[in-house]
Amino acid sequence: MNFYRIFHDFLLTKLKDLSSSKGLENVDFSKITVEPPKDPKHGDFSTNAALVLSKIFQNNPRHIAAEIQKIIEIHPSIEKVEIAGPGFVNATLKMSFWNDQLHTILKEKEHYGDSAMGHGQKINIEYVSVNPTGPMHAGHGRGAVVGDVLANIYKKVGYNVTREYYINDEGGQANILARSTYLRYLEALGHGPIKIPEGLYPGSYLISVGQALSVKYGDKFVGKPESDWLSPIKKFSVEAMMKLIRSDLKKIGIYHDIFTSERKLVDNKKVEKAINVLEKQGLLYEGVLNPPKGMIPEDWEPRPQLLFKSTKFGDDIDRSLKKSDGSWTYFAKDIAYHFDKYTRFGPNLINVWGADHGGYVKRLQSAVKAVTGGKAHVDVILCQMVNLLDKGKPIRMSKRSGIFITLEDIVKKVGKDVVRLIMISRKNDASLDFDFAKVLETSHENPVFYIQYAHARCYSVGRQAQETLKEPSIDLSQANGTLLIDSSEIDLIKKLTQWPRLVEQSAIHEEPHRIMYYLYELSSIFHSLWNKGKENTHFRFIQENDLPNTYARLLLVKATKYVLRSGLSVCGVAAKNEM
RNA sequence: GAUCCCGUAGCUCAGUUGGAUAGAGCGACUGCCUCCUAAGCAGUAGGCCAGAGGUUCGAAUCCUCUCGGGAUCACCA
Secondary structure, three states, rough: OOOOHHHHHHHHHHHHHHHHHOOOOOOOOOOOEEEEOOOOOOOOOEEEEEHHHHHHHHHOHHHHHHHHHHHHHOOOOOEEEEOOOOOOEEEEEEEEHHHHHHHHHHHHHOOOOOOOOOOOOEEEEEEOOOOOOOOHHOOOOOOOOHHHHHHHHHOOOOOEEEEEEEEOOHHHHHHHHHHHHHHHHHHOOOOOOOOOOOOOOOOHHHHHHHHHHHHHHHOOOOOOOOHHHHHHHHHHHHHHHHHHHHHHHHHHOOOOOEEHHHHHHHHHOOHHHHOOOOOOOOOEEOOOOOOOOOOOOOOOOOOOOOOOOOOOOOOOOEEEEEEEOOOOOHHHHHHHHHHHHHHHHEEEEEEEEEEEHHHHHHHHHHHHHOOOOOOOOOEEEOOOOEEEEEEOEEEOEEEOOOEOEEHHHHHHHHHHHHHHHHOOOOOOOOOOEHHHHHHHHOOOHHHHHHHHHHHHHHHHHHHHHHHOOOOOOOOOOOOOHHHOOOOHHHHHHHHOHHHHHHHHHHHHOOOHHHHHHHHHHHHHHHHHHHHHHHHHHHHHHHHHHHHHHHHHHHHHHHHHHHHHHHHHHHHOOOOOOOO
């Protein structure tokens, strides 16, 4: 449990009692926080209660702070309480409290940091959703990992998470795929050599699909009009591509709960259903859009079309729902898809997209607002580009030159763990450099190595202790953590106990990168402590002639190991016992 | 022309939904292995938080504008 909540709840209970005893009801305590102070020297937690209440009561904050100080001092875990600055109340906790926390970690193991914050609410996270037209590349990989880690985080803080993939198997791109595969099919039957024209997919990964088609259908479709073969070949090709993508995903440890087909959505008339909901609200009309200022597309032609009044819900212009050929636009189908997700999962929807879809966010959010009567909100997490580098030099990729690095190539080269951790090593809205040379370095410049090394060292201490103490399994349940009095040990304890709060914050802000930074910092504190034992034997974890201290330190090391494991498992990265 | 994102040490980046003296790593310089993995650690130096206004007890953080970099811009997905 996030320990700040213990004191937050305690403070609020006391404040409510106090205010009702003075005949004050409905006082707004919602702005009161109990948080770590920015500078740890100021104490273990800090509350702004006096500053918040001084506004409400029009009273001197220092005066109120003195009252708060009295309240907090009552709590048995409190060492001391001080008033600072404009009216912050800072508290320091007793060593016995930290000892209890260490034993909590020991009991909860990798589950330390689990939380009930989500109250089992349903939440749907849609990520990857790559067009089934080819293998995944680095950028897709980033969205995939960010979505997956985010899902892990939500699960850890008590949400009922569904991981979903939306298959774009009905639309122009799927048709292009089918036409491309058709040519490979002809090629497989000896009608070659085939030149893939501009606009179709030239990738060699379609050759085997063409061969499979030739085996399945023989020459049935040779020389036949497109209307004969488009549908079956499209279905076959999409399935083949999805198999390819699933295999890519498997290689980085990603498994979705649900794959939703766009085609089925259309076949089941869900688009009409969703559009009707908008129609009934009078949000549709026939109109002509103006071309964007400053850049008029070459083939622009003003045409009357079915439009949705998305401007009413915050969008910049109204949006088209039907193409010139009368079929639904991607947007129309997407409205149906999100309406469908809402009916299946309720209001908590998250999409993880590439930043190149940024211009699409407003229209989707306005549509979701409209079609669910304002009940649902879709959070869109945009991931910026991934720049592939080698020793600092960009790797130029172009389909024409044939240099095209797939996600599979990357995983083959550096491994799943490296891919996963590096992909969350930046905020999603900043672009990310992925340098093959750097991510394989075995130095503290490489967070993957550095964090796993810390875990390996924890494991190594445990192994060493068993040998030295000649105890095959060491029972730490009676270990006395209050013996850990050195500042470097205490720093580590305090970092460990930050973990539950950090997971919650990562969920609230939807920022997986915080997990990685935390693990890096935790590792750094541990490495530092380790090295202290190198410089001064007094600080070594195992002291043969001082068992109580040894047990206390083993408790600390084991707790560190569990928190590292807990964090790495959220990231989907293996915790190594040896490097 | 419009929308969205970014701008923090020489370089790459953190900065806890507005808090106290802005932090890491790299690079540079100085140290630490007879000792649980030196694949590590300790220390020194380095800042007008792009700029200008505003909001308030208080701003790197929120608002407006300007400058610089990126992405996107009817019917594609």
